[in-house]
Amino acid sequence: MSFEHLDIILIGVAILGVGILVSLLRLFLGPTSPDRVVALDTINTLVVGMMIGLGAYYEEVVFIDIGIVYAILSFVTTLFIARFISTRKEKEVGP
Amino acid sequence: MTWDWAMITILVLIIISGIFSLLGAIGLHRFPDVYTRLHAATKTTTFGSIFLAIAVIVYSIFRITEVGPENDGAFITLAAHTFIALLAILITNPTGAHAIARAARKTGIAPEQAVIDEYEEVD
Amino acid sequence: MFTFLVTFLGVLVLYLLLVWGSGDAGSAYWAIEEVLAGFVLALISAGIARAILGKAENSRMFLKWPLFLIYVPTVFLWNLAKANVDVAYRVITGRINPGIVRIRPGLKTDLGRTILANSITLTPGTLTIDIDRKTGDLFVHWINVRDTKTDEEKTRAVCGSFPEWARRLSE
Known part of the structure; x- marks a missing residue:
C-alpha cells in the first residue's frame, strides 16, 4: 500500500492551470467588457476547482475552505461588475 | 476496493474533468460573441468542477475506509467541505451567467449570426 | 414561526456539515462545543433572515x-x-x-x-x-x-x- 500515486490529482490541477492561461488570453483580448467578465468568471470557477484539487493533494482542508469563500466572493464580484456595466451604454469597442 | 482500482477511478474522473474544463477555455476563443462564449464557459467549467469534486470525495471515502474508524476525521472534513464547495459552484455559476448575459444585452450588444431576436426591454 | 424553524434547521445542518469530523478520534464525529456554537449561530441567522424569507412560498422548498x-x-x-x-x-x-x-x-x-x-x-x-x-x-x-x-x-x-x-x- 503506497500513497505516492496521488500525483494524478496534480495532473488535473495542471490542466486547470492551462485552462486559466487560455482564458487569460480572452481577458486581455476583449473586445467588449462583457467578454472580459465572461473570461474572469471562467477563471474564478477554474481557481475553485484548483483549490479543491490542491486541498486533496496536500491533505489540507484550509484550501477547500478558501475555495468556498472564493466561490462566494467571486460570485458577488461578478454580480457587481455586471450591475456596473449594465448601467452605461457601450460607447466604443476596444480597451 | 483495492488501492489500484480507486486510483483508476480517480484518474478517469480527473481526465474527464480536465478535458471539459479545457474545452470551455478553448470555447472562449472559438465562439464569435459573448452569449455563445457564456454557453461554453458556464456549462463546461461547472461540469469539470463537479467531476473534480467527485474525484476528491471518492479519494476521501477510500482513505476513510482504508485507515479505519480510528482515523482523526480529517478526511470526513475534507469530503464534507468539498461537497459544500460543489454546492456553492452549482448555485452561483448559472446565476452569474444570467447577470453577465443581462448586462451584455442591456449595453446593446446584439447576438452575432442571430436568426431570431425576440428580446424587448422589460423591467 | 414556520420560516424561522426552517431557516434555523437549514443553517444548523449546514454548520454541522462544515464541522463534521471535529470530534474525538473514533467515537464522536462532532465536538460538543461546535454543536453548541452551531445552535447559537443558527438562532441568530434565523432571527435575521426571517424578514427576508418571510414569504411562506419561498421557504416551502x-x-x-x-x-x-x-x-x-x-x-x-x-x-x-x-x-x-x-x-x-x-x-x-x-x-x-x-x-x-x-x-x-x-x-x-x-x-x-x-x-x-x-x-x-x-x-x-x-x-x-x-x-x-x-x-x-x-x-x-x-x-x-x-x-x-x-x-x-x-x-x-x-x-x-x-x-x-x-x-x-x-x-
Whole structure:
C-alpha cells in the first residue's frame, strides 16, 4: 500500500492551470467588457476547482475552505461588475 | 476496493474533468460573441468542477475506509467541505451567467449570426 | 414561526456539515462545543433572515428536499452531461445557429422561476438572459434555433420537461 500515486490529482490541477492561461488570453483580448467578465468568471470557477484539487493533494482542508469563500466572493464580484456595466451604454469597442 | 482500482477511478474522473474544463477555455476563443462564449464557459467549467469534486470525495471515502474508524476525521472534513464547495459552484455559476448575459444585452450588444431576436426591454 | 424553524434547521445542518469530523478520534464525529456554537449561530441567522424569507412560498422548498435529492442527481445531471457533449461538439466543429427567443413556462412563484432559469442555463444549448416579472416569460439565448410553429411547441423544444419539474419542486 503506497500513497505516492496521488500525483494524478496534480495532473488535473495542471490542466486547470492551462485552462486559466487560455482564458487569460480572452481577458486581455476583449473586445467588449462583457467578454472580459465572461473570461474572469471562467477563471474564478477554474481557481475553485484548483483549490479543491490542491486541498486533496496536500491533505489540507484550509484550501477547500478558501475555495468556498472564493466561490462566494467571486460570485458577488461578478454580480457587481455586471450591475456596473449594465448601467452605461457601450460607447466604443476596444480597451 | 483495492488501492489500484480507486486510483483508476480517480484518474478517469480527473481526465474527464480536465478535458471539459479545457474545452470551455478553448470555447472562449472559438465562439464569435459573448452569449455563445457564456454557453461554453458556464456549462463546461461547472461540469469539470463537479467531476473534480467527485474525484476528491471518492479519494476521501477510500482513505476513510482504508485507515479505519480510528482515523482523526480529517478526511470526513475534507469530503464534507468539498461537497459544500460543489454546492456553492452549482448555485452561483448559472446565476452569474444570467447577470453577465443581462448586462451584455442591456449595453446593446446584439447576438452575432442571430436568426431570431425576440428580446424587448422589460423591467 | 414556520420560516424561522426552517431557516434555523437549514443553517444548523449546514454548520454541522462544515464541522463534521471535529470530534474525538473514533467515537464522536462532532465536538460538543461546535454543536453548541452551531445552535447559537443558527438562532441568530434565523432571527435575521426571517424578514427576508418571510414569504411562506419561498421557504416551502425546504419541505421538498427529498424531491431535490431525486431531481439533482438524475434529471439535472443527465441533462448537464448531454449539454456538455453538445457544447464540446460545437466547440470542435464551430457549427452554431443562435438566436434569442421568448418562452412562456407559466410559473407563478419566484422560486419556481429561479429553479427553471438556473436549470435551463446548465442544460443543452440554452442560456437565460432576462425575465418579464409580470408574466414570468423568460428570454432565452438558444444556440441552435429550430423552426417551431406555436408557443407551446417552442417552450417544449427549449426546456423539455423542466417546467413540470420546477412546478413540482416549488408549488
